[in-house]
Amino acid sequence: MTTEKSWRTAFAIYLQPRVVSMIFLGFSAGLPFLLVFSTLSAWLRDEGVELTVIGFFSWVGVIYSIKVFWAPVIDRLPIPILTRLLGKRRSWMLLAQLGIALGLSAMAGLDSHSQLQLCAVLAVGVAFCSATQDVVIDAFRIETADARYQGAMAAAYVLGYRIALLVAGAGAFYIAEYSSWKTAYSVMAAAMSVGMLTTLCLREPEHRPAETARHVESRLQSALGVSGRDSLWQRMLAGFTDAVLSPFVEFFSRNGRTGLIILLLIALYKMSDITMGVMANPFYLDLGFSKKDIAEISKIFGFFMTIAGAALGGALVVRYGLMRPLLLGSVMVVATNLLFAVLALSAPSKILLAGVISADNLSGGLATSVFIAYLSSLTSKAYTATQYALFSSLMTLPAQFLGGFAGLVVDHYGYYVFFIYASVVGLPAISLVLLLISRERRMVAATQSP
Template sequence: MIFLGFSAGLPFSLTSSTLSAWLADEDVSLSLIGYFSLVGVAYSVKVLWAPVVDRLPFPLLCRWLGKRRGWIFGAQIGIALGLFAMSGLDIHQELTRMAWLAVWVAFCSATQDVAIDAYRIEIVVPELQGAMAATYVFGYRLSLLLAGAGVFYIAEYQNWAVAYQVMALAMFIGMVATLLAPEPIRLEDERVGRIEQSVEVALGLSESGALPARLLRWFSDAVVGPFVEFFQRNGKSGAWILLLIAVYKMSDIAMGIMANPFYLELGFSKKDIADVTKVFGFLMTIVGTSVGGVLVARFGIMRPLLFGAVIVAATNLLFAALAQVKPDIMLLAGVISADNLSGGIASAAFIAYLSSLTHSAYTATQYALFSSLMTLPAKLIGSISGDLVAEFGYAAFFVYSAVIGVPAIVLAILLMRSRPAAL
């Protein structure tokens, strides 16, 4: 999972922040660079093609590697080829082609994420999902360092083309891991078959062998089936579970948007911010996810999930306190360490929780739906962060970011007490 996490994180920066730096270094206008950020939409809408990853085999590769590894390996090949092709372009003459290649890499990367998430969930029992999340995040963070700082170093001493060629070669790390990893064993579930048949009957789909009828039945089984199965399995709690998913990261994401502007306004230099956030932030996130994995293995999922929601909201109050005192680099390091530690614990527990909610017949589709739901409301709430800071100041904003974490705490308590199936 460390190496698969590395493979998942590498193309993310290379199609977002690192690519923006390359474009800026080539004097591409800021407006065009802004449009390149739309490449990241692929990660938000991956649920649209997740049913294909769930139901259909990747041509040729699935016969050799199995369904999950076949999709992972195919996506990795697409990413490596896309990055290598990007490295050979003249940005000034072929900017449109660069944009399309960036979209291709992001699409392959999002597809890889869908397949790796499904693989991670299916390969071990639910009690080990926290540990799987911790190792995945560790690999992901390592790749962000390589695709960020590593690319900058290579571009400084060589050029951007060489840097992207090296990153294309680095994808072989994930490819080797995919070849060496075992394929999950997937068992047929008669209950799922009955659900799909009942949905087809409810939608009035005929049993005709004609192509349009077969396509409609496939769509019903692959797209409608996962929703019906989820609510049938969770009953009335299903809506509360989805609401918890929607609000759980809200406090963390809303605060994170204004963190760097806050550090700068306090008077810290860019070097101070980079040193503290990269060194302490990286180390404490890894420690936090590791602790979160241990807590899930020791106490189950719901109690660490609740604990994570509480400490994430509480650490936002530390930022409110930091806004009221004289700037001090050691105090900043302490607050950032606490924030990343709590965020790591919460992330490990939350990933384990989302994993536990999926059914093996629809792993990729249901997890892609959950992960999209996890970020969309938080991003919408985060979009007004700047206005709130301008109106009320940083201290009040950080108190607000802590308060919006309360619904997640309440929902976690309610679900923990309501029914064992939610544990």
């Protein structure tokens, strides 16, 4: 069992250099995100591009959801010269950051009317490099520190990411207003130097070969009859087995049937939060709040409360371990969705809106940092990038699919019923966390019994 630590020790973890470095890597990860989404949409619309065409640009986001398909390449393939100079993770990180900077610079030099297709290609390229950087940073974060640091490192990452969203969102708009969109994108490309300098200053984590991973790979190769690697086909199949199949087999070898419960929890943990988030802004508008009210309350309160929640979550992981904060996060998300149901029945009030948004962002920030720490603890150091990419994709795809039906629920039953529904879909996650805690306690009791 995890030994509880003092609150002073828990929060002192944010002074650790490895934790502080995640702020800068989080900034590097968050900067390109809006520049291929809402900020790019604003630029294209400002230039008079048709809304139908702008809508097609949203498909760029699919790149972030399928990064698991090339994560095995990142885990296995060295980059000539760069890997020798910088190491396995930093070489991929720097290459991805260079790709983002070059892509944004190229977009800044385009004419949005005559070169719209090239703009789309570059946006896809930037998104691909950005998703690749996400995979590498996640792997780097997990390999740099043990599980008790992961909540704090996730919180620092969230802080940097949120700052980057402000820079790439409001910052780009300000630059475009007083100069041009091309200047804005040029400045954003230059801002990627924050990530590049951080990558060059960091130390490469140790990569120790895992004995269990070697055993899994050997067993799979023998089962497929390619352990000898006598032919080109056998070598290709053995490489595919090691990079793609072994991470999945290793996960279940380590966790057994509990692995299915863990994967189900990963798929359901963010379900309530993401389902509710789809309808949040339409709900505020339908209550009669102005766009100015929403911006001021949700952005200002939302920003600081999310950071506070993430920081608290990181400290809780240090103080209490993973499972109890994981349970707290799941309960808080369900409870704050019920607060939205109360808001739906109340007269419009800015104070009440600020209170509900504050509670929602505090719980969301806490749950996110704790859940990232939990996912990080599930990975094997032999397959960090591949397994974490799988977990992060599984975390969002089912919830995003269910979120697509949110409008139907609101149209047929109203906001009050919708927020009750959004809370109810979070109950299975609470049950699964309790089940895993119970299993963990039984295992500890079994090992301690004479």
